[in-house]
Amino acid sequence: MYPEERSRRLRTSESLRNLVAENHLDRNKLIMPLFVDESIRKSEEIKSMPGIYNQTIDSLESYADRLKEIGIRSVLLFGIPEKKDGEGTQSFAKDGIVQRAIPILKKRGILVITDLCMCEYTDHGHCGILKGSEVWNDKTIDYYGKIAVSQSEAGSDIIAPSGMMDGQVGAIRKALDSYGFENIPIMAYSAKYASSLYGPFRDAAKSKPSFGDRKTYQMDPPNIKEAMKEIELDIKEGADIIMVKPALFYMDVIREASLRFNNPLAAYGVSGEYNMILNAVKNGYLSEATIDEYIISVFRAGANMFITYFAERVMAREKGKI
Numbered sequence: 001m002y003p004e005e006r007s008r009r010l011r012t013s014e015s016l017r018n019l020v021a022e023n024h025l026d027r028n029k030l031i032m033p034l035f036v037d038e039s040i041r042k043s044e045e046i047k048s049m050p051g052i053y054n055q056t057i058d059s060l061e062s063y064a065d066r067l068k069e070i071g072i073r074s075v076l077l078f079g080i081p082e083k084k085d086g087e088g089t090q091s092f093a094k095d096g097i098v099q100r101a102i103p104i105l106k107k108r109g110i111l112v113i114t115d116l117c118m119c120e121y122t123d124h125g126h127c128g129i130l131k132g133s134e135v136w137n138d139k140t141i142d143y144y145g146k147i148a149v150s151q152s153e154a155g156s157d158i159i160a161p162s163g164m165m166d167g168q169v170g171a172i173r174k175a176l177d178s179y180g181f182e183n184i185p186i187m188a189y190s191a192k193y194a195s196s197l198y199g200p201f202r203d204a205a206k207s208k209p210s211f212g213d214r215k216t217y218q219m220d221p222p223n224i225k226e227a228m229k230e231i232e233l234d235i236k237e238g239a240d241i242i243m244v245k246p247a248l249f250y251m252d253v254i255r256e257a258s259l260r261f262n263n264p265l266a267a268y269g270v271s272g273e274y275n276m277i278l279n280a281v282k283n284g285y286l287s288e289a290t291i292d293e294y295i296i297s298v299f300r301a302g303a304n305m306f307i308t309y310f311a312e313r314v315m316a317r318e319k320g321k322i
């Protein structure tokens with residue numbers, strides 16, 4: 001009888017569809033980005049990212065309770081210091097904002113991944129030490145090593161360098177090992193593109209460069225072979241987890257990386273992705289289901305874990321706390 005093949009047979013009920021689904025929205029795999037800001041007195045909603053708040057050390061206590069309650073297992077932590085200087089010294093201060101925030105999260109059993117960069121900490125907003133108007137690569141990676149050790153001493157579970165300096169992963173690995181942190185993994189922002197989708201994040205992290213842009217160290221959007229080269233280099237230098245950032249416009253890069261490399265692969269759905277989708281949902285142009293479809297598409301592309309500002313919303317919805 002024609003047609004001989006009836007794919008619709010396996011789509012007749014939700015249970016059956018779930019049974020044969022190739023990917024599931026696995027809550028263990030979602031990582032919530034989190035900003036802790038020393039320059040504010042109480043938590044503040046980020047204008048361009050509705051529902052996302054910069055926390056203070058005080059407000060982090062109750063926010064961490066909420067994250068625990070709704071079942072968030074991992075966060076990617078960013079700090080914004082009160083004082084910025086040319087060398088971003090607050091990034092490795094013992095009483096720095098990230099160093100103080102880590103124990104609050106760890107106390108709740110939340111896995112803490114610390115972003116490691118200097119743009120939130122330097123008064124010029126670039127990701128490293130300047131030499132004239134250029135970012136001085138080799139000096140900067142020495143600083144990255146120092147920051148990694150400081151974050152580990154404060155209890156960070158994973159170090160995630162995002163500055164895109166050459167040799168940063170190797171320099172960090174060496175620094176960690178020499179301070180007895182050989183068991184702290186590195187999640188490398190390996191293929192981080194100079195994307196226009198970061199705009200809202202820079203509001204949140206107060207890290208817009210005071211001059212120029214980051215195109216001399218972040219990747220050029222047209223390139224995918226170069227992304228594979230960057231990832232390969234990071235793995236050679238000791239990256240444990242590799243990353244593609246952003247996610248939505250870079251699904252092909254996620255796919256290619258997942259096929260080519262055996263390291264766990266993270267994708268970072270950046271602030272502009274969140275903003276586009278959330279605004280469409282909030283205005284009623286798209287349904288809430290769009291968010292789940294977006295998340296699952298990143299896993300289908302090949303990511304093993306997803307850093308997304310939607311993590312909290314999805315988990316809270318699940319628990320009826322939204």
Ligand SMILES: [Zn+2]
Nearest residue numbers: 117118119127
């Ligand atoms: Zn940076």
